[in-house]
Structures are given as structure tokens and as C-alpha cells.
Amino acid sequence: MKVPYEVDRLRFGPAGIPHAAKKRSVIEGVKKVAELGLDAMELEFVRGVKLSLEKAREVGKVAKELDVVLTAHAPYYVNLAAKEEEKRKRSINHIVTSARVLHAAGGWSVVFHPGWYMKRAPTLVYQIIRDALKEVIEILESEGVDVWIRPETMEMKTKFGSLDEVIKLSLEFEKVLPCIDFAHLRYRENWNSEEHFRSILEKLEKELGRRALDNMHIHVSGIKLDKHGTHLNLKESDMRWEELLKVLKEFNVRGVLISESPNLEEDALMMKRLWEKLTSQETS
Numbered sequence: 001m002k003v004p005y006e007v008d009r010l011r012f013g014p015a016g017i018p019h020a021a022k023k024r025s026v027i028e029g030v031k032k033v034a035e036l037g038l039d040a041m042e043l044e045f046v047r048g049v050k051l052s053l054e055k056a057r058e059v060g061k062v063a064k065e066l067d068v069v070l071t072a073h074a075p076y077y078v079n080l081a082a083k084e085e086e087k088r089k090r091s092i093n094h095i096v097t098s099a100r101v102l103h104a105a106g107g108w109s110v111v112f113h114p115g116w117y118m119k120r121a122p123t124l125v126y127q128i129i130r131d132a133l134k135e136v137i138e139i140l141e142s143e144g145v146d147v148w149i150r151p152e153t154m155e156m157k158t159k160f161g162s163l164d165e166v167i168k169l170s171l172e173f174e175k176v177l178p179c180i181d182f183a184h185l186r187y188r189e190n191w192n193s194e195e196h197f198r199s200i201l202e203k204l205e206k207e208l209g210r211r212a213l214d215n216m217h218i219h220v221s222g223i224k225l226d227k228h229g230t231h232l233n234l235k236e237s238d239m240r241w242e243e244l245l246k247v248l249k250e251f252n253v254r255g256v257l258i259s260e261s262p263n264l265e266e267d268a269l270m271m272k273r274l275w276e277k278l279t280s281q282e283t284s
Contacts, residue, residue: 011069011256012272013040014264026059034066040256043072049097053104060106070107071256074098080132081115081125095136099145109148109217111179114160125160137173150179150217155187155229167207181219187229192240197247216255233261249278
């Protein structure tokens with residue numbers, strides 16, 4: 001399976017259709033993203049893949065014309081470690097369907113929540129998820145679906161998705177790389193400092209090589225340290241997002257950074273403006 005293109009820089013966008021879009025359609029969302037000065041958007045399939053292949057191709061045409069890179073989030077109810085075979089097969093299908101539709105739209109990277117431990121040994125759950133992901137990869141390879149597949153770092157320690165686990169999965173398959181959700185890692189590991197952010201990128205580069213930093217899929221938001229891990233707008237949280245962006249710039253990362261804050265495009269724009277400021281300082 002060959003990824004169709006590399007992203008030329010770190011791009012910024014919202015998780016879903018911007019609030020400012022007048023119509024709640026994906027095409028209008030892409031147009032609003034470009035109008036706002038953003039250059040990426042995540043297709044939210046979290047409650048099911050409801051975008052047809054035909055419509056996805058239309059979306060992709062608009063995105064290409066407007067230079068907006070598309071990613072996708074597979075349904076929330078994916079659990080590749082489900083105890084029931086039927087649920088595991090459905091989860092495989094959710095990821096495959098998400099990737100097919102994203103590929104039809106000329107998209108780049110699909111992220112998914114890997115699964116739950118459900119009181120089982122992490123090593124056992126790893127094996128189950130790895131085997132299910134192998135099925136996903138084999139189906140997509142057979143169909144020529146060329147997108148990155150991204151197991152996401154997760155917030156709860158009852159869920160599979162530590163940094164080490166998603167890195168290990170990525171070592172198993174050529175076209176699998178992590179989605180690094182910094183809010184989730186802030187919640188799971190209490191990582192929320194420049195030193196923590198730097199250690200994450202150092203580990204990615206050491207374990208996965210420079211290609212991991214050249215092809216990053218990143219989620220950023222604030223997060224409430226409650227039992228739900230509720231997402232917050234950056235300015236309403238303690239997330240040290242400015243330090244994070246400085247470290248991302250230090251490592252010269254490329255790829256897509258998606259704002260999962262409730263205000264979506266507002267935080268995406270705020271981060272993009274700081275990134276541009278850091279870039280101009282670097283070149284001056």
C-alpha cells in the first residue's frame with residue numbers, strides 16, 4: 001500500500017465542519033475552512049460513515065482546488081479488541097469503510113480509537129488489536145486504498161492507546177503511524193510541559209524514524225481532568241499549547257494538526273497564527 005502524497009508543511013484545521021459554515025454540508029465546510037485561511041479538515045465519521053463514495057469524490061475535487069488536506073475520524077464505537085467476534089468484525093469494517101471514503105475524497109490519514117482492555121492483560125489485548133489491524137491493512141491493500149491508518153493515543157487507562165502501544169503497532173505495519181492526541185496524553189500520563197512534549201517527539205523519531213515527524217497526524221484541545229475527560233477550548237484549559245507548538249517547530253514537523261476544541265476553527269486559527277509567527281521568526 002502506497003501513500004499517495006506527503007503533506008508539504010504542518011497544516012491546521014477543525015475536527016468537522018466549522019461552526020461558521022452557513023450550511024452543514026461537508027463541501028461547504030471545506031469551502032469555509034479555506035475562506036478562514038485554514039488548510040486542513042477532519043471528516044467526522046464518529047457516529048457512522050454517512051458520506052457516499054460519489055459525494056466523497058465531489059468533496060475531494062473541491063478540497064484539491066482549495067488546497068485543503070482531508071483526514072477522517074472513524075466511528076467512536078470501533079473496538080478492535082471486542083470479545084465478541086461480530087463486534088470485532090464490525091469494527092474492522094468501520095475502519096475500512098472510513099478509509100475507502102477518505103481515499104475517494106483524495107484524503108490523507110484516517111484515525112481510530114483502537115479498543116478497550118476490559119480487564120484483560122495489555123499484552124493479550126495488543127495481540128488481538130494487532131491481528132485485527134492486519135485484516136484492515138490487507139483489505140485496504142487489496143483495494144489500492146492509499147491512506148495512512150492511525151491508532152490514536154487515548155485518555156483513559158482502561159483503553160488501549162498508550163504512546164508505547166501505538167508506536168509498537170506502527171512498527172508492525174508499513175503504512176500505520178500514530179495519531180498523537182496531546183490532550184489525551186495530558187490526561188492519561190499528566191504530560192503537559194515543554195519537556196514532556198519534547199520527549200514524545202524524541203521517542204517518535206527514535207522508534208519510528210524521521211518519517212513519523214514528517215507525516216504527523218495531531219489532535220489538540222484542552223481537556224478537563226474529570227472522569228469523562230471533557231474537551232475544552234484551549235484558553236479555558238491548562239493545556240500548554242504555546243509550548244507544544246514551539247516544540248513542534250523545533251522538530252520541524254509536517255502533517256496535519258486538528259483542533260478538537262469545542263470552538264473548532266477558533267482554536268485552529270489561533271494555533272495556525274502562532275505557527276506562522278514562529279515560522280517568520282525562524283526565517284528572519
